[in-house]
Amino acid sequence: MTKLKLTDLAEDKPIRLTIELPAAVHRDLVAYAGILGAASGKSAIAPEKLIAPMITRFMATDRAFGKARRGRQAEPSV
Structure with a gap:
């Protein structure tokens, strides 16, 4: 099975x-x-439904983005 x-x-x-x-x-x-539809035993998934989860996953695993985002949240608001 494909991971x-x-x-x-x-x-x-x-x-x-x-x-x-x-x-x-x-x-x-x-x-x-x-491939995702076959792996999950469901019918074919619309490709446009994949874009948001892919971007979400990409941003969640981008260490530089996470570090920069945490740095911005730590800055005091004026």
Whole structure:
């Protein structure tokens, strides 16, 4: 079984964004959605549903972002 970084897609009130992706990124999203759907025993997942969890995971594991964010929160508000 393939170990994917995404496992569960949380339901939350969405905010609509319009973005443009390179065709190669879209093809990879479609492939990832198919693999994730097969691994979870569900039907194919819409590729656009993967973008938010992927960005969330990326930011959660980016140490420099976390450090910078904690530094900003420690600054006193004026």
